[in-house]
Amino acid sequence: MYIQRDTYLEQLKNSRFNGQIKVITGIRRCGKSFLLFRIYHDHLREEGVKEENIIKIVLDDDAYTQLCDPYELSKYIRSRVTDKDQKFYVFIDEVQYAISKEETRNPDTPIRLYSVLNGLIHLGNVDVYVTGSNSKFLSKDVMTEFRGRGDVIHIYPLSFKEYYDYVGGEKAEAYEQYAMFGGLPFVLTKNTDEKKAHYLSNLFSEVYFRDIVERYRVDLDSILAQLTDTLCSSIGSLTNANKLSKTLASVGGRKVSSETIAAYIGYLSDSFLFREAKRFDVKGKRYFQYPCKYYCADIGLRNARLNFRQQEESHIMENIIFNELVSRNYCVDVGVVELTETAEDGKRHQKHYEIDFVVNKGSTKYYIQSALIMDTEKKTKQELRSLLRVNDSFRKIVITKTHAKPWTDETGILHIGLYQFLLDKDVFMS
Known part of the structure; x- marks a missing residue:
């Protein structure tokens, strides 16, 4: 399988020999x-690059265990840079794997x-690319520890x-499979729904939880599992640590x-x-400290964690749209x-209207x-x-689960079908 x-x-081509260490991060698998x-x-x-000029090292392979010592790693690479x-x-x-627990x-x-x-x-003649699955070791440290020489490229599961x-x-049929089993590439090698579900379920116990427990010395691994279940079951819902503590x-x-x-x-x-996803006050131009929302990096992992029991279509669609925007x-x-509104009894009340996503890139906002x-x-x-209560000039959009082509209603709101949104990254510009 070659996707x-x-x-x-x-991104890799454009960053080639730019004088920085390319740090490729993302969820495992x-x-x-x-x-x-x-x-x-x-x-x-x-x-035309020669094979011997591409030095490949896989640190989670026991054949390379010795190179988990940074000084041995340096010695080995420098011995290969012969010209x-x-x-x-x-x-x-x-x-x-080349960073010790003490460090x-x-x-x-x-x-x-x-x-x-x-x-x-x-x-000067060496271009370095590294992969890692934990932002604490990589992304958050790049600018300081690499002294400005880190270039982060974050990889996501397959987009739709x-x-x-x-x-x-058929687009609709493909979407239903994607909304059920997600976009981890190896899922596509499984030829039955049962095998896909088994693979996704095992990732938590055999890969993700094991990594977290070992890396952070987690004592309450059962609480970690329960917390994960709670977050998966409440995607798209406002919450915070205190509320989650009471729920558990x-x-x-x-x-x-x-x-x-x-x-x-x-x-x-x-x-x-x-x-x-933090809450942002559109009129006050400020962030609320809490509550916030959490979305799962892959909807298939979320579904598998809940044994495919909670298939709230609207929440799953919201999670997929969030992941697409982030990617x-x-x-x-x-x-x-x-907004302060006057009720029928003449009293003024503070009302909160929620917009699913406020999306920014540079000076552009949706x-x-x-x-x-x-x-x-x-x-x-x-x-x-909620969209009609925003008075600025930025584009307001509603995405529905349809095949409809984009159209704008009399209030100026752009309507986009889900499939076109997912398949056309420039649809906002139309």
């Missing part, structure tokens, strides 16, 4: 290694790997367009502090399993419009509402009322 990831390949070791490798070979007049490409997979737990202990990678860049370009067929206590009968819950949410986020490099918040269907006048008014 082309053109967007990420272009999303295709980072395949992108680097197959797609980008093949591109370099097609351009100063030639260019060399260094690919290091799962680079966090990660003690902020005063320097992380040796970073100086090794910076040293390779200083050679990448998925559909591979599977083809009522369900499991075990009290856990909100501080512990907040820490565990941080671990899940650092492992890219969930992403937070297009938008900053995505949850919008709140606060307000987006996710609506499964709008088949009645009442439903239409309900879905559009």
